[in-house]
Amino acid sequence: MTPMIDMTFQLIAFFMVLINFTEADQNARIQLPSSELAKPPDGPMESPIFLHLTKEGTVIVGGDEVPLAAVRANLFLEANVLRARRQSPADATVIIRADKKTPTGDVQQLVQACQEAKFENFALRAKEERGF
Amino acid sequence: MKIRMHRHDDDKIELQMTPMIDIVFQLLIFFVMTFKIVVQEGDFNIKMPLAAQSSAPPIDDTVPPMKLRLTANAAGDLTGIRLNDRGFTNFEELHQHIIGIVGSDQPSFRESAEIEIDSDYQLRYEYVVAAITSVSGYRTPEDDVVKLIERIRFSPPKKAAGS
Numbered sequence: 001m002t003p004m005i006d007m008t009f010q011l012i013a014f015f016m017v018l019i020n021f022t023e024a025d026q027n028a029r030i031q032l033p034s035s036e037l038a039k040p041p042d043g044p045m046e047s048p049i050f051l052h053l054t055k056e057g058t059v060i061v062g063g064d065e066v067p068l069a070a071v072r073a074n075l076f077l078e079a080n081v082l083r084a085r086r087q088s089p090a091d092a093t094v095i096i097r098a099d100k101k102t103p104t105g106d107v108q109q110l111v112q113a114c115q116e117a118k119f120e121n122f123a124l125r126a127k128e129e130r131g132f
Numbered sequence: 133m134k135i136r137m138h139r140h141d142d143d144k145i146e147l148q149m150t151p152m153i154d155i156v157f158q159l160l161i162f163f164v165m166t167f168k169i170v171v172q173e174g175d176f177n178i179k180m181p182l183a184a185q186s187s188a189p190p191i192d193d194t195v196p197p198m199k200l201r202l203t204a205n206a207a208g209d210l211t212g213i214r215l216n217d218r219g220f221t222n223f224e225e226l227h228q229h230i231i232g233i234v235g236s237d238q239p240s241f242r243e244s245a246e247i248e249i250d251s252d253y254q255l256r257y258e259y260v261v262a263a264i265t266s267v268s269g270y271r272t273p274e275d276d277v278v279k280l281i282e283r284i285r286f287s288p289p290k291k292a293a294g295s
Contacts, residue, residue: 001149008156015163020170033258035265037277038174095175103208104260105253108289111180123175126261 027052027060033100034129045093045123049078051114053098057106068106068113075117089118097125176264180285198247198281200226202263204255213263227266234280245280250287 030052051071052060059071066074079089094114098107111122203212213220220226234245247267251260269279 005153005156008153008160012156012160012163015160015167019163019166032173033261035174035176035261036271037265037269038172038176039277040172040174093177098257100256100258100261101208102257103253104202104251104255104257105289107257107260108251108253108286111286112289115180120179122178122180124178124261124264125173125175128172128174 027097029054029060030097030099031101032097032125032127035126036129038126038128040128041123045095047082047087047092049092049094049119051094051096051110053096053102053106053110055099055101057102059110068109071110072113072116075113075119079117079119090120092119093121093123094119095123095125176261176268176284178284198245200247200249200263200267202249202251202255202259204252204259206254208254208256210255210259223262223266226263227270230267230280231270244283246283246285247281248285248287253290 050061053068054060054065057068058065059068059074061071061074061078064074078092082089082092096107096110098110107124114122199216201212201214202210203214205211213223213226215226215229218229220229249260249263264284267281268284269277271277
């Protein structure tokens with residue numbers, strides 16, 4: 001009995017260590033493009049704002065799915081939240097997780113909408129691709 | 133004698149294994165079910181304030197302005213790559229050309245080089261990421277990243293086809 005319990009606890013410990021609950025910043029619907037240069041960031045970013053852009057042209061921001069044309073209201077809201085916390089939107093990083101089949105024009109429109117809300121720093125997220 | 137008998141009974145406590153194993157297996161099943169292999173994700177950082185869009189002059193005049201034009205067909209597939217006036221057939225060719233321009237050992241030149249990506253509206257985003265990858269650097273066999281052009285910006289979006 002004892003070796004079996006030893007092994008079972010080992011397995012539990014293994015899965016407990018590997019589990020990650022950080023699903024809030026990921027979305028299974030989005031298939032990211034891959035790039036060999038996409039290295040994970042060294043440290044946590046300052047005030048990250050995640051925008052998921054689907055290939056249907058909708059944006060998932062903070063759990064709401066809104067059409068691309070209506071995303072400005074959400075972005076202005078995010079900018080105002082930052083100002084209320086005495087931060088500038090220019091310091092925040094907008095992380096754009098766009099699907100690889102999204103038309104580029106949609107990404108450009110999203111970037112433009114962010115710029116109108118005074119965001120300046122963008123991070124285009126891609127999957128890490130190892131070329132060997 | 134009586135006391136001794138009592139002690140002997142106490143020593144025979146049996147540990148209840150079955151409920152513990154039940155719970156342990158429940159836990160194990162929970163962790164196995166929620167286990168998901170997550171692919172590492174990385175970012176391309178782009179600093180692009182609104183004011184910079186209105187044809188801001190380059191900081192250093194010695195750096196030629198670079199404009200990467202990506203054309204697409206109606207289905208969103210890539211049909212052409214042009215850097216200024218030169219056409220390329222694939223991103224590898226573009227990558228070698230960029231190394232030829234920027235890959236010299238002048239860090240200041242590398243820092244001030246800027247590229248503007250001008251793409252057709254319907255082009256699929258994966259090609260843009262491939263273009264950014266080929267102009268912004270490469271990975272050495274030792275797994276270090278060598279940077280080429282760090283300043284990337286987008287042109288304003290073109291009108292969507294048919295709208």
